[in-house]
Amino acid sequence: xxKQHSPWILVGLLLAIAVVxxxxxxxxxxxxATLYGVGEPLSPEQVTSVDISVLPTGAGLxxxxxxxxxxxxxxxTHCAACHGDNGEGRGDYVALVGGRGSLASSQPVLTVGxxxxxxxxxxxxxxxxMPYNTPGILTADEVYALTAWILEKNAILQPGxxxxxxxxxxxxxxxxxxxxRDPRPDVTPQxxxxxxxxxxxxxxxxLSNVPCxxxxxxxxxxxxxxxxxxx
Amino acid sequence: xxxxxxxxxxxxxxxxxxxxxxxxxxxxxxxxxxxxxxIGVPRREYxxxxxxxxxxxxxxxxxxxxxxxxxxxxxxxxxxxxPSSLHFERHHSGVPTVDPALxxxxxxxxxxxxxxxxxxLLRRLPSVSRINFIECGGNAGREHRGNPGATVQQSxxxxxxxxxTGVRLSTLLNEVGLKxxxxxxxxxxxxxxxxxxxxxxxxxxxxxLVVYGQNGEALRPEQGYPLRLLVPGxxxxxxxxxxxxxxxxxxxxxxxxxxxxxxxxxPDGRARQFxxxxxxxxxxxxxxxxQQLDGRGWIEITGLAWSGRGRIEQVDVSVDGGAxxxxxELQAPILNKAFTRFRLPWRWQGQETVLVxxxxxETGYVQxxxxxxxAARGMKEGPDGFNHYNxxxxxxxxxxxxxxxx
Numbered sequence: 001x002x003k004q005h006s007p008w009i010l011v012g013l014l015l016a017i018a019v020v021x022x023x024x025x026x027x028x029x030x031x032x033a034t035l036y037g038v039g040e041p042l043s044p045e046q047v048t049s050v051d052i053s054v055l056p057t058g059a060g061l062x063x064x065x066x067x068x069x070x071x072x073x074x075x076x077t078h079c080a081a082c083h084g085d086n087g088e089g090r091g092d093y094v095a096l097v098g099g100r101g102s103l104a105s106s107q108p109v110l111t112v113g114x115x116x117x118x119x120x121x122x123x124x125x126x127x128x129x130m131p132y133n134t135p136g137i138l139t140a141d142e143v144y145a146l147t148a149w150i151l152e153k154n155a156i157l158q159p160g161x162x163x164x165x166x167x168x169x170x171x172x173x174x175x176x177x178x179x180x181r182d183p184r185p186d187v188t189p190q191x192x193x194x195x196x197x198x199x200x201x202x203x204x205x206x207l208s209n210v211p212c213x214x215x216x217x218x219x220x221x222x223x224x225x226x227x228x229x230x231x
Numbered sequence: 232x233x234x235x236x237x238x239x240x241x242x243x244x245x246x247x248x249x250x251x252x253x254x255x256x257x258x259x260x261x262x263x264x265x266x267x268x269x270i271g272v273p274r275r276e277y278x279x280x281x282x283x284x285x286x287x288x289x290x291x292x293x294x295x296x297x298x299x300x301x302x303x304x305x306x307x308x309x310x311x312x313x314p315s316s317l318h319f320e321r322h323h324s325g326v327p328t329v330d331p332a333l334x335x336x337x338x339x340x341x342x343x344x345x346x347x348x349x350x351x352l353l354r355r356l357p358s359v360s361r362i363n364f365i366e367c368g369g370n371a372g373r374e375h376r377g378n379p380g381a382t383v384q385q386s387x388x389x390x391x392x393x394x395x396t397g398v399r400l401s402t403l404l405n406e407v408g409l410k411x412x413x414x415x416x417x418x419x420x421x422x423x424x425x426x427x428x429x430x431x432x433x434x435x436x437x438x439x440l441v442v443y444g445q446n447g448e449a450l451r452p453e454q455g456y457p458l459r460l461l462v463p464g465x466x467x468x469x470x471x472x473x474x475x476x477x478x479x480x481x482x483x484x485x486x487x488x489x490x491x492x493x494x495x496x497x498p499d500g501r502a503r504q505f506x507x508x509x510x511x512x513x514x515x516x517x518x519x520x521x522q523q524l525d526g527r528g529w530i531e532i533t534g535l536a537w538s539g540r541g542r543i544e545q546v547d548v549s550v551d552g553g554a555x556x557x558x559x560e561l562q563a564p565i566l567n568k569a570f571t572r573f574r575l576p577w578r579w580q581g582q583e584t585v586l587v588x589x590x591x592x593e594t595g596y597v598q599x600x601x602x603x604x605x606a607a608r609g610m611k612e613g614p615d616g617f618n619h620y621n622x623x624x625x626x627x628x629x630x631x632x633x634x635x636x637x
Binding site: 091 | 293294295298323324337338339344345346347348349352355356357401402405406407417419423424425426427475476478480482483484485486487490491494496497499500501502503504505506507508510596599603604606607608611613614619
């Protein structure tokens with residue numbers, strides 16, 4: 001494992017290569033990037049016609065409103081065939097309801113109610129991708145109503161609430177604090193494999209992670225051309 | 232070596248002759264003066280592979296055919312480039328038919344000059360070609376679950392490597408002018424489900440491309456024709472296909488695929504989010520599960536290694552279940568966030584044993600064992616199964632030459 005090289009020499013070399021690569025790969029000259037100006041202007045109306053995304057702040061939510069009661073009708077028409085009459089899921093089709101408080105248990109049930117961190121995601125995803133066979137068919141009112149139905153079924157919304165831009169922006173999901181940033185690399189680099197058996201019957205044991213002081217090299221392997229890089 | 236997945240070896244000489252006048256591959260023991268040869272087929276406008284070749288992507292039938300994945304036959308691949316026709320697929324709502332003459336990319340949000348680019352306008356901008364792998368975040372997730380794939384296609388087939396050609400995203404963002412509050416870029420596809428992911432601005436400006444070319448020709452429809460994002464080294468889900476819109480924002484959009492899917496549920500019930508990088512990985516593609524060694528003697532152990540954090544520094548191969556390791560030869564060029572082909576000639580003595588490879592990338596990170604990953608992350612599946620798995624993949628070689636998963 002490159003024990004003959006000082007790591008600092010390697011780091012220096014990589015930095016030098018990175019600097020050179022950046023220089024070669026850049027369109028910049030004397031610190032400023034060239035402006036090519038080939039794009040066509042996009043008017044505010046054109047932005048509105050293509051922009052369907054909703055931010056966690058609620059920015060991007062359209063005008064409109066809907067209640068869970070109205071949502072029940074929309075759900076029965078467009079959703080129940082796959083997700084079940086009460087959002088319980090069916091086969092390959094995920095459950096939308098239930099599982100609150102189950103994430104730390106040995107049988108976590110991951111649904112919109114138990115898992116999703118933001119309520120705006122529910123609206124955004126329904127408008128973006130559902131119903132599966134005909135996404136885009138629902139009006140803004142219907143998406144609000146469906147969102148209200150799913151949130152009410154999960155006891156996140158009080159019964160009878162009419163959901164709109166302001167109401168949805170204010171909804172706090174039960175698992176909103178349940179997410180952490182990627183801490184990787186989380187598996188220690190000394191995770192070299194060390195064997196204490198060498199027969200295939202015990203392969204599962206052999207390949208378990210037993211950290212060892214030194215990287216054991218092959219002292220007798222029938223190979224040629226190993227330990228050589230083909231640069 | 233005989234292989235059940237490498238079709239060329241399935242055809243005996245007899246079947247070559249049986250293929251009739253088109254077959255010229257069978258070489259007679261002695262060419263006689265009386266032999267009459269026939270001319271071959273004429274030219275053709277777009278080449279097809281030999282009719283003897285059968286290598287194919289693999290996918291199960293699903294209740295929603297538009298949603299699902301197909302796996303690349305890695306055991307059949309030579310070198311580091313995956314043929315475009317065999318590149319793995321993952322779609323959420325089928326492959327859309329997008330007319331390039333009508334397709335436009337809109338860029339708006341926290342920018343000074345919202346703009347739209349037709350394909351023709353994009354081609355006026357400086358282009359770049361780069362070889363990068365794309366790996367689905369869920370590749371080899373079944374290995375984490377303890378349901379190992381019987382073949383390398385089944386276990387690791389959701390990764391492929393191509394040469395991609397397009398425009399740097401940094402070039403496009405410079406064209407529209409970023410406002411100081413810009414922090415993330417939402418990328419959105421033109422598929423039916425308008426697949427969307429948020430990418431931190433630092434990555435967007437570092438090495439992300441907006442590509443229209445793959446392996447010397449236009450993107451394949453299932454790879455995003457006519458335009459896709461290429462986010463090198465990161466889970467494939469963020470390399471949004473059929474790219475129609477880039478929305479510059481000040482925080483992540485929290486789309487379903489970043490707020491729920493592609494998150495990793497930990498034993499304490501919390502979940503890791505925005506786990507973008509695919510860590511250093513490797514797998515022996517030959518001999519691998521489903522293949523059969525003809526007999527003892529010299530063979531070439533070969534496979535693929537890759538890392539989402541940079542170049543592959545070293546690959547070790549063990550032919551005795553991890554007791555001892557040999558450094559494999561790495562085929563140049565060894566590229567950043569690309570497949571690296573490794574090889575180790577080996578003389579099999581006919582014994583039962585376990586073959587396994589282990590990669591190390593330029594950050595010093597060493598590919599871990601499954602046990603080490605489970606010790607760190609537990610055994611709880613996220614909404615879409617296990618993601619970001621990169622454990623060692625051992626293959627058992629039996630005395631009769633049969634190769635199976637361990």
